[in-house]
Amino acid sequence: MKxxxxxxxxxxxxxxxxxxxxxxxxxILILMLMWSVIGMAWNLLGGYCGQVSFGHAAxxxxxxxxxxxxxxxxxxxxxxxxxxxxxxxxxxALIIGFICLRLRGPFFALATLAMGEVFRxxxxxxxxxxxxxxxxxxxxxxxxxxxxxYYIILGLSLFTFLVVRKVIQSRLGYYFVAIRExxxxxxxxxxxxxxxxxxxxxxxxxxxxxxxAFYTNYMGYIDPEVxxxxxxxxxxxxxxxxxxxxxxxxxxxxxAVIMVILAEFIxxxxxxxxxxxxxxxxxxxxxIIFLPNGIVGDFSKLKRIFGFGRxx
Amino acid sequence: xxxxxxxxGVSRFxxxxxxxxxxxxxxxxxxxxxxxxxxxxxxxxxxNVINGFYKPSQGEIFFKGKRISGMKPHQICRLGIAxxxxxxxxxxxxTVLDNVIASAFLRTKSRSEAEKKALEILKFTExxxxxxxxxxxxxxxxxxxxxxxxxxxxxxxLLLLDESFAGLNPTELNKSIEIVKKIRESGITIxxxxxxxxxxxxxxxxxxxxxxxxxxxxxxxxxxxxxxLVIEAYLGEAQDA
Numbered sequence: 001m002k003x004x005x006x007x008x009x010x011x012x013x014x015x016x017x018x019x020x021x022x023x024x025x026x027x028i029l030i031l032m033l034m035w036s037v038i039g040m041a042w043n044l045l046g047g048y049c050g051q052v053s054f055g056h057a058a059x060x061x062x063x064x065x066x067x068x069x070x071x072x073x074x075x076x077x078x079x080x081x082x083x084x085x086x087x088x089x090x091x092x093a094l095i096i097g098f099i100c101l102r103l104r105g106p107f108f109a110l111a112t113l114a115m116g117e118v119f120r121x122x123x124x125x126x127x128x129x130x131x132x133x134x135x136x137x138x139x140x141x142x143x144x145x146x147x148x149x150y151y152i153i154l155g156l157s158l159f160t161f162l163v164v165r166k167v168i169q170s171r172l173g174y175y176f177v178a179i180r181e182x183x184x185x186x187x188x189x190x191x192x193x194x195x196x197x198x199x200x201x202x203x204x205x206x207x208x209x210x211x212x213a214f215y216t217n218y219m220g221y222i223d224p225e226v227x228x229x230x231x232x233x234x235x236x237x238x239x240x241x242x243x244x245x246x247x248x249x250x251x252x253x254x255x256a257v258i259m260v261i262l263a264e265f266i267x268x269x270x271x272x273x274x275x276x277x278x279x280x281x282x283x284x285x286x287x288i289i290f291l292p293n294g295i296v297g298d299f300s301k302l303k304r305i306f307g308f309g310r311x312x
Numbered sequence: 313x314x315x316x317x318x319x320x321g322v323s324r325f326x327x328x329x330x331x332x333x334x335x336x337x338x339x340x341x342x343x344x345x346x347x348x349x350x351x352x353x354x355x356x357x358x359x360n361v362i363n364g365f366y367k368p369s370q371g372e373i374f375f376k377g378k379r380i381s382g383m384k385p386h387q388i389c390r391l392g393i394a395x396x397x398x399x400x401x402x403x404x405x406x407t408v409l410d411n412v413i414a415s416a417f418l419r420t421k422s423r424s425e426a427e428k429k430a431l432e433i434l435k436f437t438e439x440x441x442x443x444x445x446x447x448x449x450x451x452x453x454x455x456x457x458x459x460x461x462x463x464x465x466x467x468x469x470l471l472l473l474d475e476s477f478a479g480l481n482p483t484e485l486n487k488s489i490e491i492v493k494k495i496r497e498s499g500i501t502i503x504x505x506x507x508x509x510x511x512x513x514x515x516x517x518x519x520x521x522x523x524x525x526x527x528x529x530x531x532x533x534x535x536x537x538x539x540x541l542v543i544e545a546y547l548g549e550a551q552d553a
Contacts, residue, residue: 169423170423171417171421171423171426174410174413174414174417175414175417177403177405177406177410177414178403178406178414181402181403181404181405181406182401182402182403182404184365184397184401185397185401185402185403185462186403186414187365187384187385187386188363188364188365188385188386188389188394188395188397189386189389189394189414189415189418189462189463189465189466190386190389190390190394190415190418190466191386191414191418192384192386193386
């Protein structure tokens with residue numbers, strides 16, 4: 001049953017567009033799926049391999065800009081960004097990994113945070129290449145309807161889910177978790193920690209960047225402030241995983257659903273709307289204190305607190 | 313017969329402090345060699361140098377005739393040297409079985425093979441009944457044995473045991489001694505750091521004594537027990553009353 005759960009969820013999600021949902025609801029669903037892809041990608045590196053990155057916007061942004069620049073400079077469809085961003089992201093991950101992966105724990109986190117900002121500032125200033133803060137606009141979108149975008153991101157999230165599950169259940173998964181639990185022990189057990197951390201980073205970067213390339217095609221406009229954003233991308237990515245459940249298969253998916261709904265809800269509140277970052281911050285603190293394993297990881301605890309599913 | 317492990321003139325400095333100073337000794341195949349010495353004598357540092365965590369400041373180390381000083385720990389492990397840690401380092405949030413599977417993957421790519429081997433080793437180290445426990449929850453004695461099990465799963469030729477007997481109760485102690493003897497019978501050479509003299513005297517073939525980073529004696533257990541330098545290192549200088 002558990003084995004087939006992603007296919008069942010996928011099949012159910014595939015039927016949704018036939019219900020004649022409004023454009024707004026479709027937009028929300030697309031955002032949820034996109035965030036679940038980014039969350040699952042981050043989870044591979046931060047959750048399983050224990051390398052907490054505060055700079056995933058660097059990968060999201062490079063994916064997005066690959067698509068954007070291919071369209072703007074190369075004159076081809078921005079959809080080419082999805083396959084072609086893969087080698088670019090691998091190279092980027094190797095460079096960032098070479099610099100950051102020699103650091104451990106909080107130092108790695110800080111270095112990646114700095115990396116994310118370096119990429120943002122670079123994208124803002126390479127005006128000839130990226131249009132700087134003007135951003136890149138796709139003159140016409142492929143579809144006016146959202147249905148196809150929905151199916152594409154749905155496919156991408158199923159793909160991501162299956163890749164993560166496959167990796168985690170293999171030898172790589174054991175190595176990732178071993179590195180998270182104790183890097184010195186892992187090293188002395190014959191695990192090439194540098195190599196496997198780099199693999200985790202590359203996989204995570206590519207999956208995140210694919211979501212970025214999708215974003216360009218879907219939104220039709222990107223600028224460095226948006227796709228390389230520290231708070232709107234890097235931090236939200238971490239929140240998605242923390243809320244849902246670190247190092248669980250379904251955690252990032254649940255986290256994405258909750259965070260997107262919450263963001264929309266808070267933004268619609270009068271007066272409080274513009275303080276949504278503040279509210280997110282408070283939520284993150286509460287989650288870390290009371291549900292350190294997230295909603296999926298601490299599900300049994302939640303059940304106890306709210307008293308459902310009680311044995312009677 | 314060439315030595316399995318040869319430590320040749322190894323020193324390791326931390327700033328101006330010589331933690332290990334010009335130490336040489338060899339370990340032959342099939343032996344149990346004990347490394348003893350008072351606290352701070354440099355035993356664990358020497359292990360860290362052999363295992364590759366530290367590079368020796370001077371000197372060289374050879375394993376099966378191949379120079380290993382300067383290699384990374386994972387490369388040294390692949391060549392056949394496994395170690396345990398004095399301060400146990402289990403992969404805390406993994407089960408006992410997963411801990412051993414993770415290290416069994418060194419010699420096999422297949423998940424089922426790794427699991428089969430891990431179960432075998434857990435039976436050998438008498439941890440089979442605890443295989444589904446999260447290793448964080450194990451009592452110290454079993455965590456020390458888990459360290460040994462994990463090291464064995466990498467199929468070493470030389471096993472470095474760093475105080476695998478410290479802090480054990482008498483029952484656990486006897487069990488661990490049995491396991492170490494069984495390991496030797498299976499053809500694995502052992503270099504062991506230990507404070508427990510009863511254990512040292514009963515299992516080791518040769519003993520190397522360190523004091524303040526320098527080797528002060530080497531010999532059979534009887535020779536060491538009667539060596540005045542060793543007695544002085546442990547008990548202080550004899551006073552003429």
